[in-house]
Amino acid sequence: MSGTALAVTSFLVSEIPAHAQGQFAPNATAQLMISVNIPAGDLNASLLALSRKAGLQVFYDMNKVDGLRGNAVSGTMTPDEAFSRILAGSGYTFSRSGQRISILQVSSPIMLGPVRVGGRYRIAVPATAMIGNLPPTLPGGEIARGGQLGLLGNRDVMDTPFNMTSYTEAFIQERQIRTIRDALKDDPSVRGIFSEGTAGVERLQIRGFTLDNVDISYGGMYGMMPFSGITSELAERVEVLRGPAALLNGMSPGGAIGGVVNVVPKRAHDTPITKIEADYTSNSQFGGHADIGRRYGKEKQLGIRVNGMIRSGSTAIPYSGMKTALVGAGVDLRLHHVRLSTDFGYQVRNIDGVLPYYSLAAGVPVPDVSKVKRNYKLPWSYFNGEDIFGVFRGEVDLFRNFTAYGSVGVHDYKYRGAYSQYVVVSNAQGAASGSSPVGIVQNGRYLTADLGVRGKVDTGPLKHDLAFSANRLDLTMGRIFGSNTDIPAYALNIYSGKNYYPLNRSVSVPYSSPKTGTSTLSSLAFVDTISTLHNRIQVTAGLRAQRVQSASYSTTTGAASGIYDKTAISPAVLAVFKPLKNVSIYGNWIQGLQQGTTVGTTYANAGEILAPYKSTQYEVGVKADFRKFIATFDVFQISQPNTVSNAATNILTVNGNQRNRGLELNIAGEVLHGLRATGGVMLLDPTLTNTQGGTYNGQRAPNTSPVNFNMGLDYDIPFIKDLSVTSDIMYTGSEYIENSTSYRRSIPNWVRLDLGARYAMRNPATKKGKITFFLNVDNVTNARYWNSSGARFLSLSAPRTVRFSIAADF
The missing domain is CATH 2.40.170.20 (TonB-dependent receptor, beta-barrel domain)
Incomplete structure (x- = not known):
């Protein structure tokens, strides 16, 4: 075991039946709440980061989970809730004994069922889905870790073979941005052309080629956005993929080739x-x-x-x-x-x-x-x-x-x-x-x-x-x-x-x-x-x-x-x-x-x-x-x-x-x-x-x-x-x-x-x-x-x- 993680000790575990997953988790209300923002990534690194944040000792076989991916977890919750979310779908569960967490392998790695979040349940969504599968954000909440790649679905930025940025609702609100075009003002590959107040569309340039409003997609679909100007209140996120994307999205109505701008529709969150x-x-x-x-x-x-x-x-x-x-x-x-x-x-x-x-x-x-x-x-x-x-x-x-x-x-x-x-x-x-x-x-x-x-x-x-x-x-x-x-x-x-x-x-x-x-x-x-x-x-x-x-x-x-x-x-x-x-x-x-x-x-x-x-x-x-x-x-x-x-x-x-x-x-x-x-x-x-x-x-x-x-x-x-x-x-x-x-x-x-x-x-x-x-x-x-x-x-x-x-x- 690597000596860099004293809080995590190698622990050879035996398999447990799948129906027993989650039964060891104690009552969440007895635990202190912690603020967590851990992006999706290597499961070993995610468990180490969470153990340090929660001040707990975590025991498991690091070799067995090598190469597995932990889910993103962000927000205020109990340590048990955070461990549940990170492990969801990995084929592993956990048990707790005081300050000790043991990571246990289930008998048949399957996608977990409902994951307990904040005392309530939310149905798990498979990786092949788009609805309810919004990628997590980077620390600070202004930029997401991934986005929609059309035909390929949602991808983490590290698994995306393009230069892509996804600006969140928080980024838009904190700068009081009024239009989708202005939401891209910090992007060096993007330039606005016509000034607001003209009769022309709010045209953009990406990598030196023009893109009009008809070429901005809405949840991956072209032709749905307002013709002359798009208000920012429509967007949960504004995603920019730089470069042509005929394979991913098909031909846009205006034939834009410099890149793709996608507006992600707003959705109700788990929190009201x-x-x-x-x-x-x-x-x-x-x-x-x-x-x-x-x-x-x-x-x-x-x-x-x-x-x-x-x-x-x-x-x-x-x-x-x-x-x-x-x-x-x-x-x-x-x-x-x-x-x-x-x-x-x-x-x-x-x-x-x-x-x-x-x-x-x-x-x-x-x-x-x-x-x-x-x-x-x-x-x-x-x-x-x-x-x-x-x-x-x-x-x-x-x-x-x-x-x-x-x-x-x-x-x-x-x-x-x-x-x-x-x-x-x-x-x-x-x-x-x-x-x-x-x-x-x-x-x-x-x-x-x-x-x-x-x-x-x-x-x-x-x-x-x-x-x-x-x-x-x-x-x-x-x-x-x-x-x-x-x-x-x-x-x-x-x-x-x-x-x-x-x-x-x-x-x-x-x-x-x-x-x-x-x-x-x-x-x-x-x-x-x-x-x-x-x-x-x-x-x-x-x-x-x-x-x-x-x-x-x-x-x-x-x-x-x-x-x-x-x-x-x-x-x-x-x-x-x-x-x-x-x-x-x-x-x-x-x-x-x-x-x-x-x-x-x-x-x-x-x-x-x-x-x-x-x-x-x-x-x-x-x-x-x-x-x-x-x-x-x-x-x-x-x-x-x-x-x-x-x-x-x-x-x-x-x-x-x-x-x-x-x-x-x-x-x-x-x-x-x-x-x-x-x-x-x-x-x-x-x-x-x-x-x-x-x-x-x-x-x-x-x-x-x-x-x-x-x-x-x-x-x-x-x-x-x-x-x-x-x-x-x-x-x-x-x-x-x-x-x-x-x-x-x-x-x-x-x-x-x-x-x-x-x-x-x-x-x-x-x-x-x-x-x-x-x-x-x-x-x-x-x-x-x-x-x-x-x-x-x-x-x-x-x-x-x-x-x-x-x-x-x-």
Whole structure:
């Protein structure tokens, strides 16, 4: 036995019958409660950590449990309850005699039944399940130890062959984050593009490639999230998987290849949830939020979680106001071999005084951002959005270690607005022209379904994790613009703010839109993960067959045109190797898919439908688990195809390429006692190759920064109990906004600093609850900087924004 653990003594045990498991545990009420936060991991290490925390001697044969995995345990409970949770499903139980704990092997290692937690029972969930199988958190509770990998199910971060981060509800609440996009502000691989208050979607960039809201999944399902902006109150967690993931999730509606963002729906916890919050956001936004969750039944089978939010008033941006409202509900039923869940959401988002984008005429230098007005007085402009969505999921344990699952979801949305989309700057003195206002109506329906099975097969020295999935997503969309030829473009100056547009003019807005397009994404996928040497070596291989069908329709005749129907096969190979118990080396070769182009009439091959574009990623990385925090380092290359034409034949083909090479260093968890850190750095080399006629070969791709640094810190002040402070710093390097054979215009680098504080005190209205005061200031220095969004469009940063809230737990 190793001499490093005096509290743990080797003890050769005899087997006991399975029906006797747990019968030795004494009455939990006679024990002192302890606070525990032990992540899932090596069972030997978990037992040693718990024995030290509880001050108990633990006796067992260390060789017999070598290679076994202990479950995560977190919260306040008795030592016996903690041992039960760590050992659940391991084939071992325990007995207690005073300060002595003996770990005993059951006669047939099987998954344990109900596990006693806090004096009540909760039904155990198999590893192949998704419902009720939320991965545990790292110490501090801001980052989870794992997340959803689509077809592969939930995986611990050390068993994940990707760079992945999962931000928890605690992280979101402690910084008073309002949108899903802002929940990713400490991620160096992610950048927001359009500013809040514009008519565009809250677009993201991951590893230099764009991702729109339609590409954000909800519990692994695409097309369910609100179209223009997603409120953070919907999320239990926000997960980011960096890189293409066609095998894992299928093709997203927008064809994003830089990564996957997944919103995990809220669920009722074993502990009752009752939260009420009132908040203020500058300049005069007031709102409130209520969140209630309960579990019912002897074994906590039924869970209900309901939350609602409303905010309204003027924002920190001049001449702009916003109203946001949300009602969300999640219900789940967990039986011994069947689990069901349903989620519902209704969101309204209205903007008054819509912000335009900035576009530069040829030869005009990038404007001095320190002098540009943030908005212009256009009180007639507005953008109203309404989304309603629902998802139903079910799981059935077919037999030992095999689970079948299915899900179906529907999302209806409607948007209506009138605004001036952009301002074109015509000279260095700031003279500009606002585009002619448009009236627009857009509506759509997403209908998606997913069926599959996940299972584990033990074939001696090799273990197989098998998964099969079939999914389909249907989109029907209508979009029509109002006729506003009588309302001309207007003149203004972006520096003085002088506006020549007549304010009393109205914009014609349609009331409805006929069908203008349909799209269907359907696929079949299979994957096998082979592991050996107690999961020290894991190799995953699989493929997905993806079919893409789409068509556009005339708004006047309803006739179909531009019909598209193509299929692509995307394989992948992934691997994890653990040379040490706390070190993982991983690699992946995986593809992303984007819909191919229908060749236009100006080319000799007009009408040809090009096959879906396959973007390929190569990535190698290493992860180190320091128990309280995890560090990840990786290098990657993603190649995205582009179309080019042959000058001699005038044929359009897919021969162009953008190659993004980069390295990332990430850290997450409690790096020192009371100090939690989340963030890192990404260095990126985005290079264009095989461009049209070789004109831009070797140039750095536009709208991508080569250096991105983000770091969020959360610190508990040691000399003032329950007072914590946060800081988030973001740095983005200079980036080009266009391709050019001569002078290339670029926007400068920028730095932003956010600060916050929170103080908790006992809630006098309840025994266990608390009242927490939150104060957060985004962009403390009121830094001004440009965001580039492609097509020479620039978006001005948001000003200093103050948020204050009071939250009460009951």
